Amino acid sequence: ETGVTQTPRHLVMGMTNKKSLKCEQHLGHNAMYWYKQSAKKPLELMFVYNFKEQTENNSVPSRFSPECPNSSHLFLHLHTLQPEDSALYLCASSQTSGGANEQFFGPGTRLTVL
Amino acid sequence: GQNIDQPTEMTATEGAIVQINCTYQTSGFNGLFWYQQHAGEAPTFLSYNVLDGLEEKGRFSSFLSRSKGYSYLLLKELQMKDSASYLCAVRDTGTASKLTFGTGTRLQVTL
Numbered sequence: 001e002t003g004v005t006q007t008p009r010h011l012v013m014g015m016t017n018k019k020s021l022k023c024e025q026h027l028g029h030n031a032m033y034w035y036k037q038s039a040k041k042p043l044e045l046m047f048v049y050n051f052k053e054q055t056e057n058n059s060v061p062s063r064f065s066p067e068c069p070n071s072s073h074l075f076l077h078l079h080t081l082q083p084e085d086s087a088l089y090l091c092a093s094s095q096t097s098g099g100a101n102e103q104f105f106g107p108g109t110r111l112t113v114l
Numbered sequence: 115g116q117n118i119d120q121p122t123e124m125t126a127t128e129g130a131i132v133q134i135n136c137t138y139q140t141s142g143f144n145g146l147f148w149y150q151q152h153a154g155e156a157p158t159f160l161s162y163n164v165l166d167g168l169e170e171k172g173r174f175s176s177f178l179s180r181s182k183g184y185s186y187l188l189l190k191e192l193q194m195k196d197s198a199s200y201l202c203a204v205r206d207t208g209t210a211s212k213l214t215f216g217t218g219t220r221l222q223v224t225l
Contacts, residue, residue, distance in 0.1 A: 004156075031211055042118070043157070043201065043215040056212060090156065094211050100164075101211050102147060105156035 003027065004106035006091050012112045013081065021076040021109045023091030031096045032074040033103060034066060037088040049074060050096060081113045116140045118216035120202050125222045126192055134187045134219045136202035147213065148176050148187045149201040157201055161187070189221075197223045 004025045013019050025032065034046040048056035049068040063085075065077040074091055088110050092103040117139045126132040138146070145164040149157035163169055163178035163185060175188040187200055199218040206212045 040217065042217045043203075043213075045212060045214070048212060096211050100145070100147075100162040102159040102162060103211065103213065104159070107156050 004091060004093055004104050006089075006106035006109055008109060009107060010110045010112075012114065013078070014114050015081060015083075017081075018077070018079040020078065021089055021091075021111075023074040023076075023106055025072055025074075025091075025093035025104070025106075027093055027104060029093040029095050029104070030071050031094050032068060032071070033092040033094075034074065034076055035090040035092065035105075037090055037108070043090070047076075078111075081111075083113050086111055086113045116204050116206065116214035118202055118204060118214060120200075120216040120219045122217065123220045123222070125224060126189075128192055128194060128223055128225055130192050131188065131190050132192060132221065134189070134200050134202075134221065136185045136187070136216060138183045138185075138202075138204050138216075140183070140204055140206070140214075142207035143180065143204060144207045145205040146176075146178055146185050147203045147205065148174075148185075149203065151199045151201060151218065153198070160200075192223050194223050194225075197221060 007022045031050045036044045046060045047066045052068050067075040088108045090108045091106040094103040095101045120136045148160040151157040161176035168177045173190045178185045199220045201218045202216040203213040
């Protein structure tokens with residue numbers, strides 16, 4: 001498998017549920033990212049990990065908890081979410097060694113919070 | 115912080131040329147990216163500019179003026195499959211590759 005994969009592709013959960021989103025990259029990159037994409041709003045950066053270390057937390061509520069066990073895997077643990085958290089959650093990866101270092105995105109998880 | 119502006123929607127005819135503008139105000143700048151996103155799909159990388167001037171890649175070109183905080187994406191010989199959202203993103207200075215995105219320009223290509 002190549003590129004950036006995400007599971008599940010669709011998720012419906014209640015406000016009291018706990019669920020996790022998974023992202024895996026097969027590109028040998030050292031940085032991984034979580035973004036939130038809501039309708040009519042820009043892609044919002046949530047978290048950045050570089051060589052497994054969190055380097056950015058963009059004031060994300062604690063009901064979103066990221067985990068990066070290694071440079072190829074990234075998780076987003078969800079608990080007690082709100083309906084306004086319904087969105088497309090995108091994972092991306094990149095190198096950070098200089099040059100373009102463009103980010104490669106996964107297909108996303110469409111999350112609906114009831 | 116970063117502020118990025120681009121038009122919300124544009125319409126153009128198949129075979130024509132369209133220019134999508136992006137202006138930005140930033141506290142730091144380390145490159146500007148354009149991404150294409152079809153409905154329901156992931157954004158895909160189109161182009162990168164860090165120095166002033168034009169970068170050409172097939173039917174797509176991107177221009178940057180750092181002094182004016184301005185970029186545009188030029189699409190030539192439009193095809194129906196070019197109907198998509200086009201996202202402008204600016205990279206901040208710093209150790210991580212932190213991107214700030216505009217809201218995107220939804221392009222509709224018509225016959």
